[in-house]
Amino acid sequence: MTTDRPELIWLRPERSARGPVPAHSRAAIAAAAIALADAEGLAGVSMRKIAASLGAGTMSLYNYVPAKEQLFDLMLDAVAGEWKLPDGPSGDARADLLEFAKQGLAAMRRHAWVPALILTRPTIGPNSLRCTEFFLAVMAENDQPADAKMELFAMLNGSICMYAQWEANQRQAGGSEQWQRELVTYLAQAAATGDYPHLAATFASSIGQAPDLDPDAVFTRAIGRVVSIILA
Amino acid sequence: MTTDRPELIWLRPERSARGPVPAHSRAAIAAAAIALADAEGLAGVSMRKIAASLGAGTMSLYNYVPAKEQLFDLMLDAVAGEWKLPDGPSGDARADLLEFAKQGLAAMRRHAWVPALILTRPTIGPNSLRCTEFFLAVMAENDQPADAKMELFAMLNGSICMYAQWEANQRQAGGSEQWQRELVTYLAQAAATGDYPHLAATFASSIGQAPDLDPDAVFTRAIGRVVSIILA
DNA sequence: AGCATACTACGTACGCTGTACGCCCTGTCT
DNA sequence: AGACAGGGCGTACAGCGTACGTAGTATGCT
Numbered sequence: 001m002t003t004d005r006p007e008l009i010w011l012r013p014e015r016s017a018r019g020p021v022p023a024h025s026r027a028a029i030a031a032a033a034i035a036l037a038d039a040e041g042l043a044g045v046s047m048r049k050i051a052a053s054l055g056a057g058t059m060s061l062y063n064y065v066p067a068k069e070q071l072f073d074l075m076l077d078a079v080a081g082e083w084k085l086p087d088g089p090s091g092d093a094r095a096d097l098l099e100f101a102k103q104g105l106a107a108m109r110r111h112a113w114v115p116a117l118i119l120t121r122p123t124i125g126p127n128s129l130r131c132t133e134f135f136l137a138v139m140a141e142n143d144q145p146a147d148a149k150m151e152l153f154a155m156l157n158g159s160i161c162m163y164a165q166w167e168a169n170q171r172q173a174g175g176s177e178q179w180q181r182e183l184v185t186y187l188a189q190a191a192a193t194g195d196y197p198h199l200a201a202t203f204a205s206s207i208g209q210a211p212d213l214d215p216d217a218v219f220t221r222a223i224g225r226v227v228s229i230i231l232a
Numbered sequence: 233m234t235t236d237r238p239e240l241i242w243l244r245p246e247r248s249a250r251g252p253v254p255a256h257s258r259a260a261i262a263a264a265a266i267a268l269a270d271a272e273g274l275a276g277v278s279m280r281k282i283a284a285s286l287g288a289g290t291m292s293l294y295n296y297v298p299a300k301e302q303l304f305d306l307m308l309d310a311v312a313g314e315w316k317l318p319d320g321p322s323g324d325a326r327a328d329l330l331e332f333a334k335q336g337l338a339a340m341r342r343h344a345w346v347p348a349l350i351l352t353r354p355t356i357g358p359n360s361l362r363c364t365e366f367f368l369a370v371m372a373e374n375d376q377p378a379d380a381k382m383e384l385f386a387m388l389n390g391s392i393c394m395y396a397q398w399e400a401n402q403r404q405a406g407g408s409e410q411w412q413r414e415l416v417t418y419l420a421q422a423a424a425t426g427d428y429p430h431l432a433a434t435f436a437s438s439i440g441q442a443p444d445l446d447p448d449a450v451f452t453r454a455i456g457r458v459v460s461i462i463l464a
Numbered sequence: 465a466g467c468a469t470a471c472t473a474c475g476t477a478c479g480c481t482g483t484a485c486g487c488c489c490t491g492t493c494t
Numbered sequence: 495a496g497a498c499a500g501g502g503c504g505t506a507c508a509g510c511g512t513a514c515g516t517a518g519t520a521t522g523c524t
Contacts, residue, residue, distance in 0.1 A: 006414050007410070007411065007414065008411070008414040008415065008418055010418055011414055011417060011418050011421075016499075016500065016501095017492075017493090017499090017500095018491070018492055018493075018498075018499040018500055019490070019491060019492075019498095019499055019500030019501055020489080020490040020491050020492095020500075020501055020502090021490090021491080021501090022500095022501065022502095023501080023502075046480080046481065046482080047481085047482065047483080048480085048481080048482090051503095056502080056503085057502060057503035057504075058482095058483090058503075058504090059483080059484095059485095059502075059503050059504080059505095060501075060502050060503060062483075062484095063500080063501055063502075063503095064501095067482085067483080068482065068483090115351065116348060116351055116352050119347065119348055119351070119393075119394070119397045120348045120397070120401075122401060122405065122415075124415070124418065124419070126422075129422055129427075129428055129431060130427075130428075132428075132431055133427075133428045133429075133430055133431045136430035136431055136433075136434055137430050140430060145437075146434040146435075146437045146438040147438055149434065150434070150438075151450070151454070154394070154398055155391075155394070155454065158390070158391070158394035158398075159387075159390070159391075159394075161351075161394075162351070162386070162387070162390035162391075162393075162394065165351045165352070166386055166390075169352075169354060173354065178239070179239065179240070182238050182239065182240040182243055183240065183354075183356070185243060186240055186242050186243050186356065187356070189243075190358075190361055195361075195362075195365075196361055196362075196364075196365045197365075198365055198368035198369050198372060199361060199364055199365045199368055201368075202368055202378040202381065202382070203378075205377075205378045206378040206379055206382075218383070222383070222387065225461045226461075229457045229458075229461070248470075248471065248472095249470085249471090249521070249522090250469070250470040250471050250520070250521050250522080251469090251470055251471025251472055251519070251520060251521075252471070252472050252473085252518080252519045252520050252521095253472090253519095253520080254471090254472065254473095255472080255473080278509080278510065278511085279510080279511065279512080280509080280510080280511090283474095288473080288474085289473060289474040289475075290474075290475090290511095290512090291473075291474050291475080291476095291512075291513095291514095292472075292473050292474060294512075294513095295471080295472055295473075295474095299511080299512080300511065300512090
């Protein structure tokens with residue numbers, strides 16, 4: 001009978017009783033991977049590069065992580081550890097949730113690859129659980145069934161991710177001059193066909209109109225609405 | 233001086249004036265790629281497999297698409313073409329937006345890879361624009377600045393994606409028995425540490441409690457709230 | 465009519481990826 | 495002291511995206 005080591009990385013002890021002490025740690029590996037992802041994007045993260053940046057052999061990483069996917073779990077949980085949360089609810093649930101959202105946005109601004117990745121994986125590492133715990137603590141007074149609260153938590157997190165991703169897309173689009181030019185050309189051309197009258201009107205009216213100056217204000221407004229729903 | 237063919241695929245004509253008529257079409261290529269993604273997931277989509285399923289040489293695809301990324305644009309827009317939208321607003325904005333959301337959810341249930349992908353790419357193909365047009369038509373009476381409407385559109389779309397992705401994750405988690413067992417083991421263990429009292433309580437209270445029976449009801453409730461915000 | 469041009473089709477090849485396997489070494493338990 | 499579980503990692507393989515070059519073909523101009 002094989003031991004069948006669990007796929008879920010959080011179920012594996014970081015260090016086993018036997019054998020030599022590992023030369024690296026999960027935290028160090030996650031940090032190296034995060035640095036790579038920040039610099040080159042998710043696609044730039046490869047086992048070889050991580051190992052090289054740690055001064056390790058490529059295959060050594062597989063002693064720590066059963067496959068690359070699990071590495072993503074480590075990365076996401078390390079980022080979840082960056083949330084700076086108070087020890088407990090302040091009493092003002094609305095303010096607590098808004099602060100929670102701001103912490104999330106800040107973390108995702110530092111790590112633009114997070115929103116797309118987080119949606120595809122269940123985030124249940126220790127740091128992620130700490131975030132969930134904080135949310136549930138804030139919602140303790142709120143009289144709702146357990147699964148409804150979890151749903152609302154997913155909604156809040158999702159909204160934060162969406163906004164962060166949207167912001168990242170804007171930033172990227174603004175970055176490439178060629179892309180921006182092509183986009184305008186294309187939209188103008190689409191508007192000219194007459195197939196999209198409302199779109200054309202919207203497009204025309206937005207030209208020459210300064211975009212919202214303060215992204216934080218946009219975020220606070222949008223997330224404020226979500227928080228209102230959650231606390232309703 | 234080089235012609236500098238545009239990166240944006242929608243700016244390239246599907247067929248050029250000169251040369252032999254192409255043996256394939258964008259639609260056929262997108263369909264093949266979508267079938268692959270549906271069957272094997274996004275990671276299973278490769279240029280070689282698409283070409284093989286079309287009976288074409290691998291490199292022939294590059295006559296239609298400048299790079300794999302653009303292929304994703306084709307795929308997403310083809311899916312956007314599956315939305316069944318009425319020609320115009322019915323007069324009941326709330327009902328129209330709910331119907332729009334339901335169409336989106338239906339499409340994403342058929343194509344589970346869409347939500348994760350759509351967040352990372354600007355969706356501006358002809359079919360996507362048709363969706364935007366419909367939204368703006370519904371919102372025509374609503375007295376808001378143009379960019380605010382676009383923000384709300386992003387919010388609605390994002391919410392649909394989030395829900396679809398959440399559902400897909402649930403489905404996947406329910407699928408693997410081993411994974412489910414590992415998850416319960418881990419959560420029980422985490423709860424036992426005492427570090428997450430609220431989480432433990434929530435976890436305990438949700439055991440033995442039947443999950444919401446009708447996913448559509450959950451969706452309608454959640455998206456209904458979002459629509460309320462949009463029309464507020 | 466005939467040639468230049470611009471395009472399609474695609475075989476080959478390169479550099480990169482994740483990771484299975486096997487070897488040797490190290491620390492702990494019996 | 496010996497067995498053994500695990501860490502470290504070099505090699506190797508299948509598969510990836512795609513650059514490049516060659517051959518064939520439909521169009522536009524002269």
